[in-house]
Amino acid sequence: MARVVVDVMLKSEILDPQGKAVHGALHRLGFTDVTDVRQGKRFELEVDGELTDDKLAKVEELAGSLLANPVIEDFTVTPA
Amino acid sequence: MARVVVDVMLKSEILDPQGKAVHGALHRLGFTDVTDVRQGKRFELEVDGELTDDKLAKVEELAGSLLANPVIEDFTVTPA
Numbered sequence: 001m002a003r004v005v006v007d008v009m010l011k012s013e014i015l016d017p018q019g020k021a022v023h024g025a026l027h028r029l030g031f032t033d034v035t036d037v038r039q040g041k042r043f044e045l046e047v048d049g050e051l052t053d054d055k056l057a058k059v060e061e062l063a064g065s066l067l068a069n070p071v072i073e074d075f076t077v078t079p080a
Numbered sequence: 081m082a083r084v085v086v087d088v089m090l091k092s093e094i095l096d097p098q099g100k101a102v103h104g105a106l107h108r109l110g111f112t113d114v115t116d117v118r119q120g121k122r123f124e125l126e127v128d129g130e131l132t133d134d135k136l137a138k139v140e141e142l143a144g145s146l147l148a149n150p151v152i153e154d155f156t157v158t159p160a
Binding site: 001007008009019029031034035038039040043044045046047049058059 | 120142
């Protein structure tokens with residue numbers, strides 16, 4: 001069993017309302033050192049058997065088609 | 081300017097309906113190598129100036145009070 005982490009974040013040029021909301025809340029709570037917050041999604045995938053290059057390529061493919069919207073999001077695939 | 085990543089995942093004993101939904105979709109699309117999927121949140125925080133131990137401790141504190149619900153979620157804080 002192998003684990004792969006897929007991190008999906010909005011592209012930097014896209015407005016992130018959730019991140020802005022968290023940022024505002026942090027300031028109201030006195031955490032003024034934080035100058036910006038961006039929020040995204042994290043997926044932890046368990047893959048059967050050993051993590052071969054072929055399986056990693058498949059995870060990259062599914063990440064780009066199902067887990068992220070390539071128009072507005074960037075994603076990274078990292079074997080954990 | 082320093083960047084800190086806060087990853088928030090549901091505790092392993094907590095049912096993850098979003099992860100189950102993604103897992104089901106993967107199988108319908110033919111990605112049968114994936115045996116489990118868990119979905120969480122990823123926050124990227126920009127911190128003013130240098131990342132001192134004091135500031136990192138503050139991020140840990142805000143992560144546990146605002147970004148994660150310690151009752152059902154675990155979180156990790158990683159300087160990026």
